[in-house]
Amino acid sequence: MVPQRSPFLSRRLLAAAFAALCALALAACGRDPQAPPAAAVTLGSQNEMPKPAPAAVSEEDILKGTYWPPAKLDGGSARISCEYDYPRFGDGDTLESLDFFSLVDAMSPCQQRGVVRVRYQGKIGAGFTALTQRVAAMAARMEIPTRILDIDSSGGHVEEALRAGDSIAESGWAIWVRENSVCHSACVLVLAAGDTRSIEGKVGIHRLMRDRSTATSRAELSRELRAINQQVRDYLERNGVATAVSDLMMTVANRDLRILTPDELKQYGLDGTNAAQDDLDRIRLARKCGDDFVRRRESFRRAFDAQCMGTGKSFESMPECAEQLQAQFGFPDKTCPGESPADLYARDLPPPLLDEAAAGEGAAEPADGKPAGAAGKNEPPAKADKAAK
Template structure:
């Protein structure tokens, strides 16, 4: 009997040993990576080069120098790929294009912004300036142009003899850097081509674009107060923004969204000390070149001269990172000469025989929709 009991106990012990869990494995070291920065820019859609687009409500020209006092360069007579490339070809030597545009913000201007940025990138021209003078136009076209400008690294100028009103302000919001000497103003957006016959119908149409407009301002680092002004200031009036309001609304100086992305990239490639000097320069630049009593009466050329003289005190252009130094678009850095013109039939290129320059566009069609 005792032998049977001991046999049962032995069987139970053996079964328990078989079911005993294996010792836990040593915990593995998990490397926590910081989340990637949130890129708010809207990727540019593929450009359709087939339509024969012409500037119908403005004039454009391209120069390879930032000095507009000597002229605005060659007129843009065609938006065909090969024609734009030929117009910009000489700018490879300076690594800079200055696109002067005077006129309404229309879908053809949006096409100009998209195509000029693409051709400049193909030519290896890294510094791009939009020198704009516009009383406004289509909100939808302004957002389309702004997304292209934001994706292609443009500096935007408003010279003392120029203005940026209404929908033009949305284009201004998208620039990487904004230098403003002329007037900037906002009023209520309205579509003159609207079929609305009542306040309710007009409100419904405006609500269709309001969400897109809010998202656009957010991804470009502009204040939502810009949207409030575009929905409250009567269209027949114009709210001219002060220097303080331009800065408060995120419409002047460096773009906040692009600056956040730049800081991450520059800290890795140029070093933290570079960033500290850049930040110190920007503070001095805003105080001495943008907000001083003299700056209130200065044109873009004088503001640029002030900044170029000031940056030498902070060790710029930096020998390690000259292209990323403040105001490097004015240095005329020579970039690598890219490949020659693509052959006929290449992707994005139009055959030479179909890209003859059309006559210069005029604004005879009347004002664009506001």
């Protein structure tokens, strides 16, 4: 009796035979049976190979061009001024857009003056970061050396404050917290990044939280806080601010606020010249002009602070006062004439705000309607103009 074959087995045998025949046919043509068809490895034509993915473009490189990605101030407002003296001249025009040509229009009047002041009021967020980056990029194009961030902020996103601060630290900003303004919470991180800081308003700190915490227990919250605290400590250290500020923040509940006293601001390195930037400038000058030059320049600066920056001294008198001190400390220096401190102060301080003819008539009306009077509490503090350096 002839055994019956399973139909399923027959189909398997036929499929195996067919696969073997296909493999033999491919081999006869010199083709690898595992090779994918040509269409799978070419793009556009049989001779074109796949192109590597383009490298990521940095924000700095993007801002060197004229097409800037869309960005907007999402938590505050900004005004652009070319003047130091806000009681007399106000805060300038509102910046309506962060696109390239809006910045060109807003900042072009500041080219001749060499000063741009950004009055920002609002939260620290992505829009604020874009604002500082784009104003600095345009100031570099227009060769505007003095950039002032005149800030009034109750805080915002910690991560954006760190991003904005790192950008500010690399682009030569002075930061003002003027009278009736505040700088609280994450804003303190921005303040830390300035080359110089001039504070008349209130600076307050409390515990910093991640923008989007996922903690569900104290242990998880502790790990998150430890991580952000380490980031903040590293950031403060590279910006010449005492890391004790970060530790002090951890002791103040997020719903509370600790206002720092003037003595604490000085002690922690948040007011006046940025210690890290000062060291960097000293290293650069010593390399270029020698150690003796640096020592004499430091002595000059101390004398300038005592004699030219006292209470009641006008802005316009500072360059003249600096020039009178030069000879006492051996300036201008023959080996480094361009680095003489009187030249630096004269370059970085504003020229007279009004000439004699304009002073008698046609004086500018301030934007807030207040009379332009003599020096007083409403006049920008003398140290604020030093901060413009």
